[in-house]
Amino acid sequence: xxxxxxxxxxxxxxxxxxxxxxxxxxxxxxxxxxxxxxxxxxxxxxxxxxxxxxxxxxxxxxxxxxxxxxxxxxxxxxxxxxxxxxxxxxxxxxxxxxxxxxxxxxxxxxxxxxxxxxxxxxxxxxxxxxxxxxxxxxxxxxxxxxxxxxxxxxxxxxxxxxxxxxxxxxxxxxxxxxxxxxxxxxxxxxxxxxxxxxxxxxxxxxxxxxxxxxxxxxxxxxxxxxxxxxxxxxxxxxxxxxxxxxxxxxxxxxxxxxxxxxxxxxxxxxxxxxxxxxxxxxxxxxxxxxxxxxxxxxxxxxxxxxxxxxxxxxxxxxx
Amino acid sequence: xxxxxxxxxxxxxxxxxxxxxxxxxxxxxxxxxxxxxxxxxxxxxxxxxxxxxxxxxxxxxxxxxxxxxxxxxxxxxxxxxxxxxxxxxxxxxxxxxxxxxxxxxxxxxxxxxxxxxxxxxxxxxxxxxxxxxxxxxxxxxxxxxxxxxxxxxxxxxxxxxxxxxxxxxxxxxxxxxxxxxxxxxxxxxxxxxxxxxxxxxxxxxxxxxxxxxxxxxxxxxxxxxxxxxxxxxxxxxxxxxxxxxxxxxxxxxxxxxxxxxxxxxxxxxxxxxxxxxxxxxxxxxxxxxxxxxxxxxxxxxxxxxxxxxxxxxxxxxxx
Numbered sequence: 211x212x213x214x215x216x217x218x219x220x221x222x223x224x225x226x227x228x229x230x231x232x233x234x235x236x237x238x239x240x241x242x243x244x245x246x247x248x249x250x251x252x253x254x255x256x257x258x259x260x261x262x263x264x265x266x267x268x269x270x271x272x273x274x275x276x277x278x279x280x281x282x283x284x285x286x287x288x289x290x291x292x293x294x295x296x297x298x299x300x301x302x303x304x305x306x307x308x309x310x311x312x313x314x315x316x317x318x319x320x321x322x323x324x325x326x327x328x329x330x331x332x333x334x335x336x337x338x339x340x341x342x343x344x345x346x347x348x349x350x351x352x353x354x355x356x357x358x359x360x361x362x363x364x365x366x367x368x369x370x371x372x373x374x375x376x377x378x379x380x381x382x383x384x385x386x387x388x389x390x391x392x393x394x395x396x397x398x399x400x401x402x403x404x405x406x407x408x409x410x411x412x413x414x415x416x417x418x419x420x421x422x423x424x425x426x427x428x429x430x431x432x433x434x435x436x437x438x439x440x441x442x443x444x445x446x447x448x449x450x451x452x453x454x455x456x457x458x459x460x461x462x463x464x465x466x467x468x469x470x471x472x473x474x475x476x477x478x479x480x481x482x483x484x485x486x487x488x489x490x491x492x493x494x495x496x497x498x499x500x501x502x503x504x505x506x507x508x509x510x511x512x513x514x515x516x517x518x519x520x521x522x523x524x525x526x527x528x529x
Numbered sequence: 530x531x532x533x534x535x536x537x538x539x540x541x542x543x544x545x546x547x548x549x550x551x552x553x554x555x556x557x558x559x560x561x562x563x564x565x566x567x568x569x570x571x572x573x574x575x576x577x578x579x580x581x582x583x584x585x586x587x588x589x590x591x592x593x594x595x596x597x598x599x600x601x602x603x604x605x606x607x608x609x610x611x612x613x614x615x616x617x618x619x620x621x622x623x624x625x626x627x628x629x630x631x632x633x634x635x636x637x638x639x640x641x642x643x644x645x646x647x648x649x650x651x652x653x654x655x656x657x658x659x660x661x662x663x664x665x666x667x668x669x670x671x672x673x674x675x676x677x678x679x680x681x682x683x684x685x686x687x688x689x690x691x692x693x694x695x696x697x698x699x700x701x702x703x704x705x706x707x708x709x710x711x712x713x714x715x716x717x718x719x720x721x722x723x724x725x726x727x728x729x730x731x732x733x734x735x736x737x738x739x740x741x742x743x744x745x746x747x748x749x750x751x752x753x754x755x756x757x758x759x760x761x762x763x764x765x766x767x768x769x770x771x772x773x774x775x776x777x778x779x780x781x782x783x784x785x786x787x788x789x790x791x792x793x794x795x796x797x798x799x800x801x802x803x804x805x806x807x808x809x810x811x812x813x814x815x816x817x818x819x820x821x822x823x824x825x826x827x828x829x830x831x832x833x834x835x836x837x838x839x840x841x842x843x844x845x846x847x848x
Contacts, residue, residue, distance in 0.1 A: 239558065241580075260806045261560075322803075480843060484641075487579045487808040487839035520806035524799060529843060 219366050219459065221409035224373040224402060231273040231371060234306060238262050238375075240382045240514075246485040250501060253512045255387060256482075257379040260490050260520030264298045264326065266447075267375050267518050268362075271398055272299035274371030275360045276307055284309040289357035291315070291337075291344035293449050294323030295519050296362035301330035312357060314347045316340075320446060322523045340440065341451050363396025364453030373402025375516055380410045387512040389414045391497035394426040394467065395448040397456025399516060404463035413514075417460065417467040418500035420445050420475060426452040426460060427467045444472055444528055447493030447518060470499035476528045478502060482517070489520040492528065538685050538778065540728035543692040543721060550592040550690060553625060557581050557694075559701045559833075565804040569820060572831045574706060575801075576698040579809050579839030583617045583645065585766075586694050586837050587681075590717055591618035593690030594679045595626055603628040608676040610634070610656075610663035612768050613642030614838050615681035620649035631676060633666045635659075639765060639842045659759065660770055682715025683772030692721025694835055699729045706831040708733045710816035713745040713786065714767040716775025718835065723782035732833075736779065736786040737819035739764050739794060745771040745779060746786045763791055763847055766812035766837060789818035795847045797821055801836070808839040811847065 238258045247253050259267035276288070287310035290300045297313035304311035311332040315324060316339035327334055337347040352359060361368060376390060390407045392400045394417045404415045419427050423441030435457035441449045452460065460467075470478075479495035482488065494517040501508045557577045566572050578586035595607070606629035609619045616632035623630035630651040634643060635658035646653055656666040671678060680687060695709060709726045711719045713736045723734045738746050742760030754776035760768045771779065779786075789797075798814035801807065813836040820827045 265806060483808055483843060487584060489802055489806045489808060524802060524846075524848060527843075527846070 219369050219405055221405060223366070223370040224377055224406050227274045227370040228374040228377055230277050231270060231374065234263070234273050235269055236262055237378055240379060241486055241488070243485040246481060249481065250498070250508070251505060252501070252508045252510060255383050255512070255514040256486060257375055257514065257516045258488060259375055260488055260494065260517050264295065264302045265519055265521045266295035266299065267372060267399055267516065268295040268299035269302060270374050271368035271371030272296060272303040272360065273306070275365070275367045276300070276303040276309065278367055279358065283358040287311065287355065287357045288360050289314070289348055289351055290360045290362055291348050292362050293446055294319050295447060295521060297332070298323060298326040298330060298521070300360050301327050301332035304332065305330050312351060314344055314351070316344065320523045320526070322521055326521060361453070363398030363450065364455050366455065368398050369401045369455065369459065371402070372398045373406045375399070376403040376406035377410070379514055379516070380407065383514060385512070386411055387413050387514045389416055389508070389511055389513045391416045391418055391500070391513060392516045393417070393445070393448055393493050393496040393518060394419045394452060394460070395493065396450040397426060397452040397460055399518065400464060401456045401459035403516065404459060408463050414465045415463065417464050418497040419467060419469055420448060420496060421469045421471055423448050424469055426457070427469055429457055430461060430464070430467045433461070444475055445491070445493040445496055447491055448496065468500040468504060470496060470503045474499040474503050480529060488517070489522055490517050491519045491522050494518050538689050538724055540724060542685070542689040543696055543725050546593045546689040547693040547696055549596050550589060550693065553582070553592050554588055555581055556697055559698060560805055560807070562804040565800060568800065569817070570824060571820070571827045571829060574702050574831070574833040575805060576694055576833065576835045577807060578694055579807055579813065579836050583614065583621045584838055584840045585614035585618065586691060586718060586835065587614040587618035588621060589693050590687035590690030591615060591622040591679065592625070594684070594686045595619070595622040595628065597686055598677065602677040606630065606674065606676045607679050608633070608667055608670055609679045609681055610667050611681050612765055613638050614766060614840060616651070617642060617645040617649060617840070619679050620646050620651035623651065624649050631670060633663055633670070635663065639845070641840055641842045645840060680772070682717030682769065683774050685774065687717050688720045688774065688778065690721070691717045692725045694718070695722040695725035696729070698833055698835070699726065702833060704831070705730055706732050706833045708735055708827070708830055708832045710735050710737055710819070710832060711835045712736070712764070712767055712812050712815040712837060713738045713771060713779070714812070715769040716745060716771040716779055718837065719783060720775045720778035722835065723778060727782050733784045734782065736783050737816040738786060738788055739767060739815060740788045740790055742767050743788055745776070746788055748776055749780060749783070749786045752780070763794055764810070764812040764815055766810055767815065787819040787823060789815060789822045793818040793822050799848060807836070808841055809836050810838045810841050813837050
């Protein structure tokens with residue numbers, strides 16, 4: 211894995227990625243609720259990537275990786291590690307091009323996500339729920355089988371793909387917004403979002419992270435990335451440690467990172483379910499939870515939030 | 530209450546209603562899932578009225594009733610009985626015109642629906658969960674306070690308003706569908722839907738009812754409406770007995786009524802949640818459940834279903 215390299219992704223890369231993946235993905239709607247706006251005290255716009263292919267924005271990056279790949283690599287097969295949505299996304303994208311796909315998943319990944327990966331025809335390899343175990347397992351399988359790695363976030367092609375959600379969103383909202391927010395797992399979504407938003411608007415870009423998975427926040431505030439970190443949050447999509455490329459983009463382009471409590475994540479998730487009438491994962495609720503935990507700076511503002519995914523285990527809801 | 534009168538509602542009434550209520554309601558999207566189509570074996574289109582104002586199609590009829598009403602009646606105040614969504618809809622619509630609103634609700638109505646009615650500023654009067662008790666309480670309050678009744682379904686203005694959902698849907702779907710389905714509670718939605726669909730297309734119109742709330746099915750098959758009936762179904766929005774006007778429209782314009790089991794309603798509801806990623810009430814799942822209980826006649830067909838509402842008590846989910 212090439213973990214070096216300066217920030218090289220531009221808005222042109224994201225626009226090219228968009229043209230490349232457009233035939234395969236949905237242009238998801240931006241949804242609103244007047245009642246929710248009144249409760250929170252600002253005008254909220256939600257880019258509903260829970261309605262994206264495979265139920266999450268991860269379809270964008272994975273599709274961009276696959277459709278950018280040469281024929282020989284596709285024939286040899288692709289591999290990734292993922293707590294869930296990126297695995298399903300790569301399995302789905304690989305199937306578009308008939309490429310064999312292996313997904314290394316932590317043993318505590320939700321059943322619904324394992325089922326989705328298997329449903330797209332990929333091979334699942336389970337490992338311990340640490341980043342080290344994930345990467346060791348991937349490295350071993352690459353050595354054994356000559357597979358092509360599609361990293362879930364620490365990759366230019368993935369960051370560019372994820373940035374296409376904000377690219378669409380900026381065009382979909384009539385008047386400029388003041389703030390754009392996305393949650394931070396590995397940082398692929400926030401990184402791509404920051405590049406798109408900063409190139410196309412004057413909005414602030416704010417990342418949101420659970421207090422119990424605050425490695426990006428710690429790194430952002432001390433100026434250097436944390437290499438080792440064990441997150442422990444209900445937001446299962448955010449249980450990754452921010453990547454090297456991702457950290458660099460975030461450090462250079464993001465205005466701030468805000469935290470939120472676990473209880474607030476559940477409260478915000480429930481508000482989205484009851485007011486917007488859409489199914490979202492706990493990870494989706496993290497930006498709204500961060501607003502609710504520090505409301506002052508958002509009062510009266512126009513705030514756009516990317517809802518990341520809707521793949522929830524209905525038998526393990528947090529209420 | 531005027532419970533007599535022949536079928537007098539035409540497509541013109543529905544088109545006029547649509548022009549009247551258009552400034553206040555959402556033109557809700559029609560949503561699809563390829564994965565769900567593969568599971569069910571037909572091409573399904575869902576008109577997402579769970580994303581409508583107040584979270585249900587009932588906003589349409591109530592709004593049509595309120596904006597059609599003279600000033601003196603609005604000032605005196607309006608009243609209705611409802612297991613939930615029509616009550617919230619009338620409370621919301623009355624508030625648009627500053628009209629005082631009273632809602633008689635059965636004591637077993639979901640808490641979330643009571644809260645919604647109260648949230649729009651209406652007065653709630655609880656009664657026993659039978660149609661007789663609802664109507665007695667309404668009659669008493671009309672005598673005492675001179676309120677104007679807005680019946681939840683047995684009313685031309687309500688049926689015309691509810692028919693606007695299908696009016697939009699027919700225009701939103703590019704190619705003609707083979708079958709349009711809606712669930713049956715009081716019959717306002719199915720009645721209005723049948724008038725719209727039969728005037729604008731050659732599609733079949735099929736109603737769907739829980740086996741445990743099958744008064745419309747019994748009446749449809751014997752040729753006369755059941756006056757007394759006590760439904761017992763998880764689909765709380767369908768716990769009304771079909772109305773007189775509604776029965777006449779359904780008898781004259783609907784092609785068939787199909788039943789489904791309670792277990793299938795839960796299964797279909799869960800499929801909609803997991804595949805379409807939207808929150809729907811059990812009532813919404815009744816047409817899909819009816820398809821799943823008798824799949825033969827739907828195989829390979831294009832079927833449009835109206836999702837009626839998304840007001841669910843998240844603390845009382847059926848799984």
